[in-house]
Amino acid sequence: MKIPFNKPWFAGHEIQHIVNAAYSGHISGNGPYTRKCHSLFEERYGIKKCFLTTSCTDAFEMACLLIGFKPGDEVIMPSFTFVSTANPFLLRGASIRFADSTAAHPNIDVDAMEALITPATKAIVVVHYAGVAVDMDAVMHLAAKHELVVIEDAAHAIESTYKGKPLGSIGHFGMFSFHETKNISTGEGGMLAINDPKYIRRAEIIWEKGTDRAAFFRGETDKYGWVDIGSSFLPSDITAGVLYGQMQQADEIQKKRIEIWNRYYHNLKPLADQGFFELPRIPDYAVNNGHMFYLLMPDEQGRNEMIDYLNANMVQSVFHYLPLHRSKFFTPLHDGRALPNADRFAATLLRLPFFYELPLTIVDMICERIGRFCAAKNS
Numbered sequence: 001m002k003i004p005f006n007k008p009w010f011a012g013h014e015i016q017h018i019v020n021a022a023y024s025g026h027i028s029g030n031g032p033y034t035r036k037c038h039s040l041f042e043e044r045y046g047i048k049k050c051f052l053t054t055s056c057t058d059a060f061e062m063a064c065l066l067i068g069f070k071p072g073d074e075v076i077m078p079s080f081t082f083v084s085t086a087n088p089f090l091l092r093g094a095s096i097r098f099a100d101s102t103a104a105h106p107n108i109d110v111d112a113m114e115a116l117i118t119p120a121t122k123a124i125v126v127v128h129y130a131g132v133a134v135d136m137d138a139v140m141h142l143a144a145k146h147e148l149v150v151i152e153d154a155a156h157a158i159e160s161t162y163k164g165k166p167l168g169s170i171g172h173f174g175m176f177s178f179h180e181t182k183n184i185s186t187g188e189g190g191m192l193a194i195n196d197p198k199y200i201r202r203a204e205i206i207w208e209k210g211t212d213r214a215a216f217f218r219g220e221t222d223k224y225g226w227v228d229i230g231s232s233f234l235p236s237d238i239t240a241g242v243l244y245g246q247m248q249q250a251d252e253i254q255k256k257r258i259e260i261w262n263r264y265y266h267n268l269k270p271l272a273d274q275g276f277f278e279l280p281r282i283p284d285y286a287v288n289n290g291h292m293f294y295l296l297m298p299d300e301q302g303r304n305e306m307i308d309y310l311n312a313n314m315v316q317s318v319f320h321y322l323p324l325h326r327s328k329f330f331t332p333l334h335d336g337r338a339l340p341n342a343d344r345f346a347a348t349l350l351r352l353p354f355f356y357e358l359p360l361t362i363v364d365m366i367c368e369r370i371g372r373f374c375a376a377k378n379s
């Protein structure tokens with residue numbers, strides 16, 4: 001049987017919480033499990049206020065409604081990311097200026113970002129790629145200097161930190177994803193973290209379809225109605241129950257994932273030292289949350305040969321993002337700047353199988369097959 005790239009995992013607790021939610025009499029959004037998840041995230045990650053959403057994409061859409069964009073407003077973000085980092089801004093009429101990655105890591109090049117700021121710039125988005133923190137002191141400093149809103153795309157980055165601070169708790173907004181490919185998963189799901197209190201009141205309204213329903217249920221008004229724009233961003237309390245169950249296992253999930261990551265690193269280090277590929281680099285200010293393990297091959301052809309070789313040897317490995325500035329949709333909208341580092345990561349990055357139930361013996365076997373590919377290259 002082929003070793004898959006990803007395999008979702010249920011710890012067992014989730015099922016009990018699904019059953020509890022189902023019999024609780026409250027299976028729509030903002031029920032008991034949703035509130036438990038909000039408190040858990042707020043306490044565990046030091047976030048001011050959380051809102052569970054149906055996806056990380058929806059968390060972005062909420063943030064975009066809260067910030068408010070008018071045509072001409074600009075947003076800076078990395079090109080090497082998923083479409084959901086970008087789409088919500090375009091939906092609100094903003095323009096995107098894509099920034100390059102650093103040479104060493106797919107994360108946005110913060111030093112190069114300042115040159116992209118214009119009087120129309122309103123926000124900057126950073127993506128903590130593979131759960132590795134962007135230099136947030138530099139980002140927050142730049143944002144303060146130019147009065148910009150900072151959004152952390154922490155879709156890969158749950159349980160990761162920057163100088164000891166949890167990612168998603170530093171920018172004005174942080175976004176988490178619980179898609180089945182992420183460390184903590186509900187199938188589909190997301191969380192909007194708000195760290196600037198000025199957005200909280202309105203977020204509650206936008207989250208509940210533009211009504212003051214939440215205030216009503218707290219007894220603050222005697223009836224509720226339509227008070228603002230909004231949408232339906234709440235997942236059912238069944239989904240929240242799944243998240244709660246996964247979070248109860250978070251320590252165990254993380255321990256196992258970091259073990260897998262370290263095993264790959266240890267096994268593959270000798271081959272990297274011989275120059276067959278580069279291994280991921282983690283700066284001193286960041287930690288590793290075991291989200292993914294990738295190799296950087298010397299060139300695109302070598303990368304594709306490795307994917308084909310592993311495929312033929314029953315191991316599914318995959319490349320990652322096609323830079324958004326080169327997408328069919330965005331190419332005509334891009335200002336033409338070359339983004340060579342983003343291009344390089346698109347051409348040379350390869351992700352290895354990574355999931356909770358992946359046995360270390362299989363990690364060893366995958367590494368051995370990689371070794372055989374390298375040996376064949378050498379002969």
Ligand SMILES: *Cc1c(COP(=O)(O)O)cnc(C)c1O
Pocket residue numbers: 054055056057058081082084085127153155156176177178179188189190
């Ligand atoms: C997964 C992912 C998203 C989107 O998450 P959804 O929950 O699927 O909407 C956004 N940004 C990045 C970097 C991601 O990896």
